[in-house]
Amino acid sequence: MFARLLASFLLLLSCVVPALAAPTEYQLKAVFLLNFARYATWPEAALPPGAPIDICVLGRDPFGTHLAGLESRLAQGRAVRIRYPESAERARDCQVLFLAASEQRRLNATLRDLDGAPVLTVSDIDGFVEAGGAIGFVTEDDRVRFDINRGTLEHDGLKLSAQLLKLARRLVGEDGP
Amino acid sequence: MARLIGRLRPLGWVLAMVAARPAGAAELLDLSLEQLSSLEVVSVSRKAQRLADTPAAVTVLTAEDIRRSGARSIPEVLRLVPGVQVARIGAGRWAVSVRGLNSRFASRLLVQIDGRSVYSPLFSGVIWEFQNLMLEDVARIEVVRGPGASLWGANAVNGVINIVTRRASETPEALVRLSVDQSGRPEAAVRQGFRWGESASGRVFALSVNRAPFEDARGHSLGDEQTGWRAGFRLDSAQRNQWRVSGEAFRQRSPETVDLPAPGALDATFDYEGAFLSGERRGHWLGGEATLRGYVDYVKMIFDPIASATVSTGDLDFQHRVNAGKRHEWIWGAGVRYQHVDTDSRSNIISFAPDVTQLKTFSAFVQDEIALVPRRWRLSLGARFEARNASVPEWQPSARLLWTPTDRDSVWVHGSRAVRTPSIGERYANLVYGTRTLPFPPVVVTIVGQRNPDLKAEHLRAVELGYRRQWDIGSTEAVVFRHRYDNLIGSDLGPLAFPNQYIVRDNGSAAVVEGLELSADARVSDRMRLLAALTLMRTDYDRTGRPVHDEADAQRASRNADHWFTLQARFDLPARREMDVTVRHSGALKAPGAERVGSYTVVDLRYSHPWNRYFEWELTVDDLFDDHHTEFNSDQFPSPYAYQGRRCVLTGRWRF
Numbered sequence: 001m002f003a004r005l006l007a008s009f010l011l012l013l014s015c016v017v018p019a020l021a022a023p024t025e026y027q028l029k030a031v032f033l034l035n036f037a038r039y040a041t042w043p044e045a046a047l048p049p050g051a052p053i054d055i056c057v058l059g060r061d062p063f064g065t066h067l068a069g070l071e072s073r074l075a076q077g078r079a080v081r082i083r084y085p086e087s088a089e090r091a092r093d094c095q096v097l098f099l100a101a102s103e104q105r106r107l108n109a110t111l112r113d114l115d116g117a118p119v120l121t122v123s124d125i126d127g128f129v130e131a132g133g134a135i136g137f138v139t140e141d142d143r144v145r146f147d148i149n150r151g152t153l154e155h156d157g158l159k160l161s162a163q164l165l166k167l168a169r170r171l172v173g174e175d176g177p
Numbered sequence: 178m179a180r181l182i183g184r185l186r187p188l189g190w191v192l193a194m195v196a197a198r199p200a201g202a203a204e205l206l207d208l209s210l211e212q213l214s215s216l217e218v219v220s221v222s223r224k225a226q227r228l229a230d231t232p233a234a235v236t237v238l239t240a241e242d243i244r245r246s247g248a249r250s251i252p253e254v255l256r257l258v259p260g261v262q263v264a265r266i267g268a269g270r271w272a273v274s275v276r277g278l279n280s281r282f283a284s285r286l287l288v289q290i291d292g293r294s295v296y297s298p299l300f301s302g303v304i305w306e307f308q309n310l311m312l313e314d315v316a317r318i319e320v321v322r323g324p325g326a327s328l329w330g331a332n333a334v335n336g337v338i339n340i341v342t343r344r345a346s347e348t349p350e351a352l353v354r355l356s357v358d359q360s361g362r363p364e365a366a367v368r369q370g371f372r373w374g375e376s377a378s379g380r381v382f383a384l385s386v387n388r389a390p391f392e393d394a395r396g397h398s399l400g401d402e403q404t405g406w407r408a409g410f411r412l413d414s415a416q417r418n419q420w421r422v423s424g425e426a427f428r429q430r431s432p433e434t435v436d437l438p439a440p441g442a443l444d445a446t447f448d449y450e451g452a453f454l455s456g457e458r459r460g461h462w463l464g465g466e467a468t469l470r471g472y473v474d475y476v477k478m479i480f481d482p483i484a485s486a487t488v489s490t491g492d493l494d495f496q497h498r499v500n501a502g503k504r505h506e507w508i509w510g511a512g513v514r515y516q517h518v519d520t521d522s523r524s525n526i527i528s529f530a531p532d533v534t535q536l537k538t539f540s541a542f543v544q545d546e547i548a549l550v551p552r553r554w555r556l557s558l559g560a561r562f563e564a565r566n567a568s569v570p571e572w573q574p575s576a577r578l579l580w581t582p583t584d585r586d587s588v589w590v591h592g593s594r595a596v597r598t599p600s601i602g603e604r605y606a607n608l609v610y611g612t613r614t615l616p617f618p619p620v621v622v623t624i625v626g627q628r629n630p631d632l633k634a635e636h637l638r639a640v641e642l643g644y645r646r647q648w649d650i651g652s653t654e655a656v657v658f659r660h661r662y663d664n665l666i667g668s669d670l671g672p673l674a675f676p677n678q679y680i681v682r683d684n685g686s687a688a689v690v691e692g693l694e695l696s697a698d699a700r701v702s703d704r705m706r707l708l709a710a711l712t713l714m715r716t717d718y719d720r721t722g723r724p725v726h727d728e729a730d731a732q733r734a735s736r737n738a739d740h741w742f743t744l745q746a747r748f749d750l751p752a753r754r755e756m757d758v759t760v761r762h763s764g765a766l767k768a769p770g771a772e773r774v775g776s777y778t779v780v781d782l783r784y785s786h787p788w789n790r791y792f793e794w795e796l797t798v799d800d801l802f803d804d805h806h807t808e809f810n811s812d813q814f815p816s817p818y819a820y821q822g823r824r825c826v827l828t829g830r831w832r833f
Contacts, residue, residue, distance in 0.1 A: 022216070022217050022703045023205055023216065024649045024650060026649075027205065027649075028205065028213065028216060031205045031206055031208070031213060032213060034206065035210055035213065039210070059230075060230055060552070060581070060584055061584040062584070062647075064584070064585065064649065069206065070206070073206055084552075086503070086551050086552075087503055102230040105498070106500070106506070108418075108461070108466055109465070109466065109500060112461070127344075127417045127418075130346075130416070130417040131417050131418075141217075141753075142217045142703070142749075143214065143215065143216065143217060144213070144214070144216070145214065163210060164210065167210055167211065167214050
């Protein structure tokens with residue numbers, strides 16, 4: 001009875017395992033990071049002319065090989081560089097910083113260490129923008145969306161293009177609704 | 178066992194095929210923001226991401242896991258976790274254990290809801306009957322297999338189950354749920370979220386419980402229908418994790434038939450009522466994160482006509498997490514708990530001496546997590562001291578080493594020592610098991626389990642080796658463990674004081690439980706996700722050479738299956754409809770005696786259909802093929818084996 005059941009279950013499975021067309025979640029999130037780098041403005045002191053834009057990952061990299069592919073592209077006419085800083089203090093000169101899920105427990109401390117630095121913080125940790133992060137990924141109905149904390153952006157001296165703000169699922173912070 | 182592995186080989190093959198899928202194209206880089214936002218992705222559950230750095234066998238059940246399990250109670254959700262044995266005893270009664278030694282009040286497990294311990298000091302087990310939560314408001318359930326004692330404390334011997342409810346800001350809307358089962362029993366639940374000025378948000382809820390009774394082997398109702406209600410609130414600060422206040426009250430009626438060999442079965446009614454108030458405050462302190470948590474809890478149990486008990490608890494707990502240098506992360510904490518237990522015997526079946534017990538517990542713990550080699554090697558050392566009343570403080574150390582050779586692989590080893598203190602029932606209760614006619618001289622004696630206030634704590638030494646792998650479309654995990662128990666509480670033949678034959682409890686048992694836990698979670702296509710959890714386990718009690726003692730140990734061992742698994746396929750159909758199929762199987766429990774629990778394989782089905790933005794309906798069918806089976810026989814307050822076949826529940830949910 002059990003063997004037959006399992007066999008029929010597996011047969012059912014083999015019918016529904018066609019090739020996969022949709023990108024994986026982190027493949028798409030990597031591309032979003034590049035786009036955030038394209039649509040953000042940093043204070044001139046933080047990003048001198050000609051300097052590359054550093055996209056950093058703090059904690060355990062969930063992107064696999066997908067992040068390395070970004071280095072072949074330009075953002076705002078600048079080269080894109082991927083870095084893995086060891087601590088939040090060393091991430092203060094990144095332009096875009098992705099906080100991996102492994103950093104969840106240290107989230108508040110990390111955000112305090114980054115306080116005031118012109119770093120665009122991005123993460124998919126639950127409640128990231130409420131905790132003071134700049135952009136929080138949210139996966140809804142298998143689509144990757146994001147929330148933006150405008151208070152944090154203003155505090156850190158960053159600007160995001162209107163196009164990006166328009167696409168946000170939710171705007172929180174001082175200027176928000 | 179070999180046959181089982183042979184049967185499961187195709188499953189491994191399918192999973193391997195699925196994992197080897199190539200990644201998508203690079204054209205993504207050229208898409209516009211709008212196009213990116215509209216793309217559908219194959220989403221990996223981030224729980225595995227979050228767990229990648231955890232050197233322990235932890236499974237997190239998310240709100241989606243809870244919803245798609247179709248469960249109406251917490252134990253049903255736990256079936257998705259490897260190493261967790263979930264067996265239904267009756268309509269509301271469950272035997273739930275992590276890594277073996279299962280029993281109705283599996284006493285080596287710590288279960289917490291928002292940091293509030295829900296095990297009863299009477300049995301040091303969880304009375305699952307009245308843990309009827311609003312499952313829509315549960316954010317996640319974390320299941321730690323193996324000792325978690327150094328962080329969580331007493332009773333976290335072979336596992337910790339942490340139930341975390343959603344923040345009030347995450348439940349801003351109103352929810353109404355109405356459901357009816359096939360016998361026409363209605364249930365209702367309502368919840369309303371609200372904002373409380375600028376500084377807080379909150380919710381209030383109320384629900385009713387109305388579950389159909391189970392049947393005996395001949396199809397007669399056992400009369401164990403569950404009825405009750407629960408209502409409560411939760412308030413959260415608007416700023417994340419600053420403070421929380423919550424409280425609930427409940428009442429539950431849970432009749433059952435208690436088997437007494439003579440003078441026969443007794444119809445008993447368990448009435449539970451209780452309430453709690455709980456608060457939490459978080460903030461920065463001395464360069465780290467501090468959490469202060471406290472609660473008061475009151476539960477009254479009336480076990481008519483046998484006994485009654487009230488348990489009042491006050492608990493205060495402090496925790497501080499601080500980074501010292503780049504390499505060290507310290508967590509330390511301390512807690513006090515006061516429990517007042519008042520028992521009252523209403524019959525000669527059970528008697529307590531003393532009637533009133535006060536438990537004062539003080540505990541302190543410290544853990545240092547050291548990044549030996551950043552991003553590659555991590556060591557965590559911890560210990561907990563715990564003192565209860567005048568007893569000698571117990572110390573519970575643990576060491577965990579995590580190696581992450583790549584960003585996607587984690588390997589860990591873990592060794593620890595854990596302690597369980599005897600329950601009030603074990604120490605202070607005399608319990609009549611039944612009567613027996615002696616062979617010579619042929620007289621009838623009453624078998625009485627005798628109190629033993631001198632019982633010492635049980636000890637566990639555990640080792641574990643685990644491997645976790647993250648794929649583009651999912652994750653897999655394999656863990657082997659060995660638990661060595663000493664000073665286990667067993668029972669032996671005591672003195673004959675006519676007309677009573679005493680059975681005495683002692684610390685004379687020892688056992689080894691070892692096993693393998695496998696789990697996989699794969700998003701095999703954009704329409705389907707597959708989850709599997711398989712456990713193989715062996716329980717060996719040491720022989721003591723005393724026949725009655727060994728017989729009692731053999732009975733305990735026989736309550737554990739040697740293998741079980743759950744396989745769940747979740748289909749996302751067009752128009753946001755969902756269909757979920759779960760196959761669950763358990764090996765036989767080799768209980769001595771005439772009746773026994775045979776192996777069973779059951780298929781559960783869930784189908785949900787959103788009507789519009791506000792309304793969805795859901796149909797769940799348990800045991801689709803009507804395999805009239807039984808899963809467990811209560812070892813505490815023995816009752817007839819309870820059977821159940823196909824059960825359907827139709828549910829409507831409004832959110833507005």
